[in-house]
Amino acid sequence: MQVSLVVAMDRRGGIGLRGGMPWHLGDDLRHFRRLTMGHHVLMGRVTYEATAGKLPGRKLIVLSRDAGFQPPDAQVAGSLAAGLRLAEAAGEDELFVIGGGQVFAAALPLASRLYLTRVHAEVEADTFFPDFDESEWRLVSQRDYTAGERNDFDFSVMVLER
Template sequence: MKISIIVAVAEDNVIGAKGMLPWHLSDDLKRFKSITMGHHLLMGRSTYESIGRALPGRTSLVLSKDKNFKAEGCFTFQDFKEAVEFAKQRKEKELMIVGGGQIYRLALPIATRIYITQVFRKYEGDVTFPEIKKDEWKEVLKEPHLASDPPFEFKILEKRK
């Protein structure tokens, strides 16, 4: 099973502010939907709460330290490896890691692909994406959207072997 990260990142690696995305990019949301449709999504409790529901057409796996936490229409886990193994046992071909910051930090060492939307603007935020070591990843796709407000680009990174 392939493990992929999908993330939108502003300058200074900001990915969230007070439980929300600090920007709105409809093209990015459409891309997120098309890439993740039909897959298992692994997210932390805060990310789930910011979305507010299980996403249609996808299987949501929610990680929470609270063993009593329940998320309607989702599978809940307290252990990251257990959630990954669950997706593997269900024959998932590409597990999508969709946030937040703590979950990305757990996934980055084992991920083999990153779908990244790089937002070219600074935002105040309280959640960041971990540093990507450039020598460990190669860019296989770059699609600029510089006329957008804010300007951004879609990229796909693959882990070097």
């Protein structure tokens, strides 16, 4: 099973603010929807709370250490390894790790593909993507989008592999 990370970050690696996203990027949301539809997506409990009900058609795996946390529409795993096992046992071919900061940090060493949206701005953020060595990664594709009615900022959607 391929483990892929999907993230949107600003120039400083910022990914979140006060439990939500620091921007609205309509074209990136559309890309995310198409990419992940029908697949297992794995996320932290905080990201689950922020996206509750907004990910129809995806099979949700939520990481939490709280044994009492039992969302109606997701499977819960107490560790990253247990989350991976759930997707693997279901026959998933590509698992998408979709955040947030804590879960990206745990899963980055296991990932061989990165769907990286680089937001060409510096925004206020309190959650960051972990530092990573871009020289380990090969650029497979890149598509650029411009700010406008749909998107708060210019951004580029890149696919990286290692």
